[in-house]
Amino acid sequence: MGRKNWIAVASAEHARRGCENPATGYMQVCHGKCAPLKRVLAGDRVAYYSSTLAMGGKDKLQRFVSIGVVQPGEPYAVDMGGGFVPFRRDVAYVAAQEASILPLLDDFEFVENRQRWGYKFRFGLFEISDHDMRLIAQAMRADGALLGF
Numbered sequence: 001m002g003r004k005n006w007i008a009v010a011s012a013e014h015a016r017r018g019c020e021n022p023a024t025g026y027m028q029v030c031h032g033k034c035a036p037l038k039r040v041l042a043g044d045r046v047a048y049y050s051s052t053l054a055m056g057g058k059d060k061l062q063r064f065v066s067i068g069v070v071q072p073g074e075p076y077a078v079d080m081g082g083g084f085v086p087f088r089r090d091v092a093y094v095a096a097q098e099a100s101i102l103p104l105l106d107d108f109e110f111v112e113n114r115q116r117w118g119y120k121f122r123f124g125l126f127e128i129s130d131h132d133m134r135l136i137a138q139a140m141r142a143d144g145a146l147l148g149f
Contacts, residue, residue, distance in 0.1 A: 003043045003148060005133035007110075009121050012050035012065050012098075019048075019066040019093040027070070030124040032086020037075035039125070040089055044070045045147055047136045049101065049121060062101050067142050068093035094146040099139035108132050 008015075008029050019025045027046055030036045040046065047067040053059045071090035079085050109129045111117045120126050130149075137144055 003045065004041065005128045005130060006040060006044060006046045007121070007126055007128055007136075008046050008048050009124050010048060010050060011055040012053045012061050012063070014055060015048035015050050015065040018088075018091070019068065022068075022093045022095075025066075025068060025091045025093040026088040027091045028086050028088045032084065034075050034077075034087040036125045037087055037089050040070050042070055042072040043148070045133050046070060046091060047133065047140075051118070051121065063098045064101060064136050064140055065098050066093050067096050067137060067140055067147065069147060094142050096137075096140035096142035099136070099141075104135050104139055107135055 008027055010029070014028070018027055027037070027040075027048075045067070048065045050061050050063055050065045053061050068091040071092055073090055075087040075089050077085050077087055105111055105114060105117050109132050110120060110126070134144070134149060137147055137149065
């Protein structure tokens, strides 16, 4: 089996927190649930999409915020205090520029209906093709070699 490609969804504030330090980067999806992270394997690529700046915010961002490669290891719990113990996976993020999704919508394979392009993002984590991940990496000016392309 080859590596898979994923789009993870979080506010920009949360996605940026996961890649602040690329050497200790992480991903956290679906309000910290473990099960979705078990579908993601070491070597898989992940790009974070943020529709808003802050969780629950009304401010539209609609940008890819970070991109990287999932590292070996199982999902692990992190106590963030206040009874919130989300699960994470380690990710090696690569240098990239944030990029708008809007110019890419007509070229994505995962967009089945242009009028309802945001539907899949409601799942919090979904798989995409190599073609679509390459489009994201190019738009973000990320080094394809570091992503395994």
